[in-house]
Amino acid sequence: MPVFFISNSQIMSILRNYWTTSVRNLLRYKGYAFINIAGLGIGIATAVLIFLYVQDELSYDRHNRNFDRIYRIILKGKIQSNEINGAISNAPVGPAMVRELPGVENYTRLFTFAGEPVVRYGEHSIVERKFYYADSTFFDVFTAPVVKGNRNEFLKRPQTLVLTEETAEKYFGEEDPVGKILEVGEDRTAFEVVGVVKGFPKNSHFTFDMLGAGSTIFSNQNEFWISNNNYTYVTLREEASAGEVQEQLNKLVRKYVGPQMEQFIGVTLEEMEEAGQYYGYFLQPLKDIHLRSDLQFEIEPGGSMATVIIFSLIAVFIIVIASINFMNLATARSSIRAHEVGIRKVVGSARYQLIGQFISESVIMSLFSLLLAIVLIILFMPAFNQFTGKSLDFELLKNPMLLPVLLVVWLVVGFLSGTYPAFFLASFQPVKVLKGKFKAGMKSGIMRSILVVFQFTITIVLFISTFIVFRQMNYISRKDLGFNKENLLLIQRTYILGESAEAFRQEVNKIPGVTGSSYSNTFPGEIFGNTAFVPEGSAASQTHALNFMITDEYFDDVYELEMVEGRWFSPEMPSDSNALVINEAAARALGFEDPLQHRMILLGENNLPLQIVGVVKDFHYETLHQTIKPLVIGRMYDARTNLNIRIRPENRQAILEAIQAEWQNMASNQPLSYTFLDDSLAGKYDSERSTGMIFGSFSLLAIIIASMGLLGLASFSADQRTREIGIRKVMGASVQRIMGILSKEILWLVLIATVIAWPLAWYFMKDWLQNFAFRIDLEIWVFVGATLLAFLIALLTVSAKTWKAAQTNPAEALRYE
Structure with missing residues (x-):
């Protein structure tokens, strides 16, 4: 029979042998198997969840025929x-x-x-x-x-x-x-x-x-x-x-x-x-x-291709971190399996058979990881949907892409994770191994070091990114917006009150706990339309398209705005119906050194001239994604679209019930639409908040998987240095000294990862912060804090094993020497 021909029965026999041997080895080394299966399972589950998210983001509007x-x-x-x-x-x-x-x-x-x-x-x-x-x-x-x-x-x-x-x-x-x-x-x-x-x-x-x-x-x-x-x-x-x-x-x-x-x-x-x-x-x-699309006036908020790319990279990185664990632990265990390789080669196993055996172990372990991942996906899908605001599901029959993705992830992770260790182990020389002269070698140690550095580079970048995202979100929630957003109740659709609108406002003001109210055609965070103005006496080429809002005489008190020049509209000044208040940004854009000496022409059918009576200090009437743009405020007509009500924080529910009762008196059978301004503004950053939560979750998963790998490496390192530990203890070394010796190598690798991670994190997060016109600075303590946290987790992980090894009785360590 030609050597290249193998029958189907022989193939099945080989596969059965691979399966039996692989399962036996997994059961023999339970701790090693648990670390790899759990790490790969978490990694695959994360990658699949991100795949579902990315698939959904990339599928928008694809249901339309053309x-x-x-x-x-x-x-x-x-x-x-x-x-x-x-x-x-x-x-x-x-x-x-x-x-x-x-x-x-x-x-x-x-x-x-x-x-x-x-x-x-x-x-x-x-x-x-x-x-x-x-x-x-x-x-x-x-x-x-x-x-x-x-x-x-x-x-x-x-x-x-x-x-x-x-x-x-x-x-x-x-x-x-x-x-x-x-x-x-x-x-x-x-x-x-x-x-x-x-x-x-x-x-x-x-x-x-x-x-x-x-x-x-x-x-x-x-x-x-x-x-x-x-x-x-x-x-x-x-x-x-x-x-x-x-x-x-x-x-x-x-x-x-x-x-x-x-x-x-x-x-x-x-x-x-x-x-x-x-x-x-x-x-x-x-x-x-x-x-x-990064446009104003979208019907509904859009997504971000940058976020899709970042999440996709995170999925790949987490899979890579889990795969690195397998490769590291497999090569670290080389001395344990060297004797097995030597015997197999002596009894006639070819190199390709050994490679096949070790790759099959990896593929089988990846299969168990895949099964664990499916369980994790089903358990955590509701929480993931809550984080992302989506309604993703894990149904293989409804999603034709899902099964192929699972199979590809299983096989690719299995083969890639097992390839390097398989070729490394199959290269052992049986004579040296069986004579006890085997040493793992420098190359495998260098490769393990490179992989650990790569793992923790990714992990530290994720940690730093998470710190920065949450700091930016905290900055947004606490930044002085130029007005008081707290305890401001917004009643919408008040135009339905018609002639009763002013009477409703006055009745609301009488409610205990209400300190003031004001009508406006819009409110901060919502759309402010553009209107064409030209300074009186200027050429038509000096026309400006300025954001414009209509309000009343009470808006500045209700929002607690600060005037820097002139005054706000006054109920005692009938001429204020032809007056304007502008913000500082508008004064700069118009080039007015003394704004109160100027009039603006509202372009239209009548080209209405309006006197500027005041300049209000710039306030954030749009989200913090935007710079403060020029704003013109007028009261040419009644703007009774929204009623802004300032209330005291005590007894909010009672105040709201009283307002609802008053509403029913004047607008019977009309539903009351309301929101609180702070809630409305917070909703404008849901996407970034969701990104932060997902970043944090992925960072935690990455450090867990990387730490599992460190624990395995520390365990095998301690086992291989049992004799050294015993001798050092006999020579008087303290437990702390031995722990330092055993931990030093791995912690040095984490330090090298830090040097690489910092510039990467700085580059990516500097770019992300460009989405905000108002943003935090990238301060050094954020990088130090995130790195120290990752460093501390690595230290505790390694110390958990090295402390146990350092406590070993030296007689036990040297009994077979």
Whole structure:
């Protein structure tokens, strides 16, 4: 029989032998097996959880049939010192693109400024926070399976609705919703339900509960090109090039935006460009919106490709750390298994057979680790979902990628972990081994040292990163925002009170525990719209697009703002209806040395002149991701969208109940929508907080796995140096001295890892902190503290074994010498 031919029965015999021998060796060295199986199991479980997270992040909006041909039209501009990068666009751009650009197949628009209306049906009265208006082409661009109704009739007529399946069940239960009437808004406008669809999956950059026919509101906006308050999506034709369509869109902007810019603002696009300014609309691929968009006015918060990459690297690193444990412990145990290798070679085992045996042990151990990982994933999936805010599941049949990933992780980890130790052990010379002249050799020791350094470099980087993330989150929560965010209750949708709004505010002020209240059209952390202003007497080219809010005479007291010049609006000054207060950033941007001597023209149909009466100290009206931008505050009309109520911290529940009772007196059958400002602001950093929690969890796992490896190395090191320990104790060495000798080598490796880890952590975290306009400094004590913690854990881990070895009776150590 040729030597290269092996029958199926021989293969099965070899595999059975590998299995039996491998299991026997695992049972013989239980401690070693436990460390490796537990470490690999934790590592694989972590990697799979991260895979599920990354898979979900990368799958956003892929449920749409033509997702690779769908683009969103976004706004980018710079007017004077104010840059605008928004996910929004104007109403006419979509229809014009379909009409005039041959590469555009279809469009749809989404209008989200529905004001979270109250929707009524029978006894139901519900605030709908995801009620949007859309064109009838919405379901031609986006994919949502129809549950009930005729898709060709969806949103064709004004005052018609399409509901998601869950929303329909909420209102109608088992009834057929099609043809039913819902009353929308304070005027109880009748909307007919014409269809029901399955809602968008959670991995969509926006979801909805109700869609109203866009023709209800779009009819009067189709020609106004410089009012940006909706979201436009287009589908390109299959043969179209996005680059060519963009070039054509640029020409469309000059054709339509240019004349209106000159008409309403008094400056042409050419003049803006000459002054280093710009204004335009751009195509953004649908598939990039969730992870690669950093725009204002997003419908829902997006993710971060940087976070996806970092988590992916962490998964790889943790698997590598666990695999390194296996390699280190396998080579460290070389002296124990050297005799076995020698005998196998003497009785005829070929080198490839020994390599196969040791790799099979690794693969079998990896299989046990995989089974442990599956148990850990099932146990910790709920906690992981809570950290990430997702609804991931571990169902092999529903996720076709999951089983292949598990198999690949099992085999790759098994083979890679076992390859180096297998070749190393199979290289032993039987004559030297059986004569007792075997020594592990310098090369294996150097390799183990390199791998330990690599392990702890990763671990220390994770520790430092976790410290910095949590310090930044703590900085955000404690930073002085320029106003008092505590104990500030926000009542939303107060416009429904109509003429009773001021009476409601006065009644609220009478409630014990309420110290003041104020109306405003928005509040810190929410959207502040841009409005065009030009200083009186200046050329049109000096037009500024400034953030603008409307409030009343009491806002500064309620928010505890600080005036640096002039005054706030006064109820005793009727002329303040034509007055403005600006922040310090606006004064700088406008170049005013004495702001109170200037008037601003609010550009529009009437070009209203407004006198600046005060300058308020800069406060953070946006999140700390943003710098403090110029802000103009006016009170030209009543802004009764939100009532801001300052309350005392005592008896908050009683105060809230009293406000609810007063609300019911004036707005019967209207649900009360409220939040506390500190909670609202905290929610703006949920993504970063979640990242910090995951970082912390992964850092803990990394140090646990690395420490398990150190424990194993320390154990085998102590076993190999039993004779040395005995001699040293006979010569009078103390327990502390012996512990120092045994621990020194490993702790030196941790110190080397620190030198490598610090610049890596500094580079990555400096880049992460760039996401915040206001951020902590990278102080040396953070690096020292995180490193000392990792160092202490390593020291305790090693000391647990070295202390036991140092306590050994020297007679026991030398009895066989």
